[in-house]
Amino acid sequence: MPLVPGSSPIIPGIAYACSLYIVLIMTVMCLIMYSRQRKKAYLYMVFAFLFIIAYEGMNIHYLSKGNTLSSSTLWSTRLQVFSFLLLNTSVYLLYKKITKRGYALLGFMLLLFLVPLFLTNYTPLNITSGQLFYLNIYQGIVIIVGLCLITPRIGQPIKYIIGSVISLIGVILSIIFLYADHINATLNTIHLLLPLLYYTVIFIILFQRIVEQMQSIYRSSITDGLTNLYNRRFFMKQVKRYVDQGLKVSVIFCDIDNFKKLNDTQGHARADQVLKQVADIIDEEVSGVGLSGRYGGEELVAALVDKRAKVNIIAENIRSRVEQESIVTISVGHSSLRKNVSVDELVSQADQAMYRSKTTGKNKVSPFHLPSSRKETTRQKEASAEL
Structure with a gap:
């Protein structure tokens, strides 16, 4: 002035x-x-x-x-x-x-x-x-x-x-x-x-x-640039932090069915659009009770930390909404933290449960169960290796 x-x-x-x-x-x-x-x-x-x-x-x-x-x-x-x-x-x-x-x-x-x-x-x-x-x-x-x-x-x-x-x-x-x-x-x-x-x-x-x-x-x-979900590194870091705090953590592992075919038939742009749509559904379902992330490719994950959240119900809600609101379906697996289980093992368990959904018909939700025999343990390890 x-x-x-x-x-x-x-x-x-x-x-x-x-x-x-x-x-x-x-x-x-x-x-x-x-x-x-x-x-x-x-x-x-x-x-x-x-x-x-x-x-x-x-x-x-x-x-x-x-x-x-x-x-x-x-x-x-x-x-x-x-x-x-x-x-x-x-x-x-x-x-x-x-x-x-x-x-x-x-x-x-x-x-x-x-x-x-x-x-x-x-x-x-x-x-x-x-x-x-x-x-x-x-x-x-x-x-x-x-x-x-x-x-x-x-x-x-x-x-x-x-x-x-x-x-x-x-x-x-x-x-x-x-x-x-x-x-x-x-x-x-x-x-x-x-x-x-x-x-x-x-x-x-x-x-x-x-x-x-x-x-x-x-x-x-x-975050992941396409889906706007947390990237794999940050997601794992946050889940580890929740575990260290003594929270009851559950992980939901989702994989879009026949995603490669969608890419080949309708193009990458359309596939990316669908992937983002599925990511939005997962993010909406876990909002307020946990966090969601992109694990890699068409694999999306979520971690629940709210004691009131029922992992099986939320997992089914995600599967149902994806089927009704998009042109694809997803195979879902989930696992809850048990004693002496690391973060990597927890996510791997949810991954194995997802693989069970994928190999037994797709478009379904499967919980993780501890293997009851050495044969079952070997089969799950082989399944995890294939993924």
């Missing part, structure tokens, strides 16, 4: 110092994120923050010299308005890529910003007050354009609107103070604190977006 004449040096000094501190923190955050992701939004923000640091530094220097309008106030305002344009652009880039039409609009806005530099020999832009007035009007235009074009396209519209309103109030007060004979002390204090409030809002927007991106990166590292 442009510096207002007639203000006490204490309040603006505190406001400028706090603003610099917040901007420096955001600059470091953006540099770290850009070094990791190479996202243009963070680079744009760094440039915007550097301009902000420059004009806030000019304001602090100017404050120590006196508080009247001069050419130094004009240059600090130019830096402030240009950084405001860059900052709005970078907020948009946090969520979207700029199209050719967007770059054309940005170029037009830059030309508007440069107009006073080419018209310094003409009134009213040949005097400081006239150029300050133009810059304030220009910033108001940037705010309106941002509200119309940026707000509906980003993930934090309410915060962006709040920041825009704060900026708009600052623009209005700057214009009033520019030509007012007397400045109200309360309004002057509010005006000086508005940039600090605006940077705080930008900090919240930036911080939340970084958190969202970190969560997205983490989520992609533990």
